[in-house]
Amino acid sequence: MHTNHEPSDTHQRVVVIDFTAKWCGPCQMIAPAFESMAAEFPSVSFAKVDVDANQETAGQCGVRAMPTFQLFVEGNKVAETKGANERSLKVQFFS
Secondary structure: OOOOOOOOOOOOOOEEEEEEEEHHHHHHHHHHHHHHHHHHHHEEEEEEEOOOOOOOHHHHOOOOOOEEEEEEOOEEEEEEEOOOOOOHHHHHHHH
């Protein structure tokens, strides 16, 4: 499946970040889906940021709810979605 945000032949750097917390039930529920997306889209980098351990980073990124997912292309944030909805995440980031 080719996506709008998947790196093209010019080798754009695409990163999806999951802002999460250990105490967040919805974060833990979507974690396996996030991991499977990493396998499904191998040309995209997937990363997790623990908001408790990285409060400054979360604040700089404007994270106010968990889970928050942000999509970056070449270092620029191009999309964001909140909540533990796998379908919404895939539609917004990969369609």
